[in-house]
Amino acid sequence: MNADFRSDTVTVASPAMRSAMASADVGDDVYGEDPTVNRLQDHVAALTGKEAALFLTSGTQSNLAALLAHCQRGDEFIIGSEYHIFLNEAAGAAAFxxxxxxxxxxxxxxxxxxxAVRAAVREPDQHHPVSRLLCLENTVNGRVQPVDLVDKLAATGQDCDLAVHLDGARLFNAAVASGVDIDAFLDHVDTVSLCLSKGLGAPAGTVLAGDRATIDRAFRARKMLGGGMRQVGHLAAAGLHALEHNIDRLADDHARAERIAEGFRAIDALSLTQDTNMVWVTPPAEHHDDLVAHLESEGLSACFWKPTMRFVTHLDIDDAQVEALIDTFQRFFADRT
Ligand SMILES: Cc1ncc(COP(=O)(O)O)c(C=O)c1O
Structure with a gap:
């Protein structure tokens, strides 16, 4: 049985989503005339409790437009050492x-x-970069950052005169796992980036929300980055469909990831962690390559990083695929423990 556990980005639009895309009212969004994009932006502004929102091509472009909106040349942004903006966005804020x-x-x-945030803020001094922005993330590789903590961190940032940006590529996973709406995380957050193309299952798109002045600067940055799109309401319709139908069902992805973890825990040789829709597994080093070959031969893919592999559940993974994955692992380790 084939199953792709590499990422929640691999989903393809459902028939209902495709039909919403096909029938979307569209216009030229560079002129602000695409009614479906405008509806999506208004919807996300309301969901986040922010003044304005902007539709962008990707999470990377949204984070970069936000950083360009907050920072000047010579400014510094404080960020978790494992966060995506720091590790995996090609140093865009520094480059551009x-x-x-x-x-x-x-x-x-x-x-x-x-x-640690307070300690990282620079004293004003001609030798120092200017501390301008605090970048948070939620979830962090699947791990939920609790509402209270995000609130304290963001309030600390604001208290230190920093703007606060939250990379919420998977904030809906954090919200569903915490039993709250996303605005619960956002009281002291100035801008938040929400991906539509991860757990929510849209083919593309991210929305950045914040105060009107910052979103206006991000709008200009989006243009500079080549992200001004035209009749993009077809994609915005997919995003609206995702927001209307695919938030609560993230709980199913989390339950399936828990089931995978439960199945893997029965195998003594494995060490693993599971949070929301991600399972991280470290097999014994001597079995890593053979295990990958075994999984691939059965049509199962994941991020086969060394030493720790990642399995992600999503809209296009069902219970049968989860059981097939567990069974394939258990058969592999049956005569190897
Ligand atoms: C936490 C986080 N932020 C941002 C991004 C960037 O999103 P995109 O791939 O749409 O540029 C990702 C992508 O995986 C991510 O995991």
């Missing part, structure tokens, strides 16, 4: 905005502490 990261070590849950 002249803003440099100040990475702060995170704990086992991927969290910063308010004290």
């Amino acid at each position: 905005g002249g803003a440099s990261p100040w990475p702060v070590e995170v704990d086992a849950n991927g969290s910063l502490t308010p004290d």
Whole structure:
């Protein structure tokens, strides 16, 4: 049985989503005339409790537009050392905005502490970069950052005169796992980036929300980055469909990831962690390559990083695929433990 556990980005639009895309009212969004994009932006502004929102091509473009909106050349942004903007966005803020990261070590849950944030803020001095922005993330590789902590960190940032940006590529997973709406995380957050193309299952798109002045600057940055799109209401319709139908069902992805973890825990040789829709597994080093070959031969793919592999559940993974994965692992280790 084939199953793709690499990422929640691999989903393809459902028939209902395709039909919403096909029938979308569209216009030229560079002129602000696409009614479906405008509806999506208004919807996300309301969901986040922010003044305005902007539809962008991807999470990377949204984070970069936000950083360019917040920072000037020579500014510094404080960020968790494991966060995507720091590790996996090609140093865009430095390359295009002249803003440099100040990475702060995170704990086992991927969290910063308010004290570490305060300590990272520079004294005003001609020798120093200007501390301008705090970048948070939720979830962090699947790990939920609790509402209270996000609130304390963001309030600390604001207290230190920093703007606060939250990379919420998977904030809906954090919200569903915490039993709250996403705005619960956002009281002291200035801008939040929400991906539509991860657990929510849209083919593309991210929305950035914040106050009107910052979103206006991000709008200009989006243009500069080549992200001004035209009749993009077809994609916005997919995003609206995702927001209307695919938030609560993230609980199913989390339950399936828990089931995978439960199945894997029965195998003594494995060490693993599971949070929301992600399972991280470290097999014994001597079995890694053979295990990968065994999984691939049965049509199962995942991120087969060494030493730790990642399995992600999503809209296009069902219970039968989860059981097939567990069964394939159990058969592989049956005569190897
Ligand atoms: C936490 C986080 N932020 C941002 C992004 C970037 O999103 P995109 O791939 O749409 O550029 C990702 C992508 O996986 C991510 O995991």
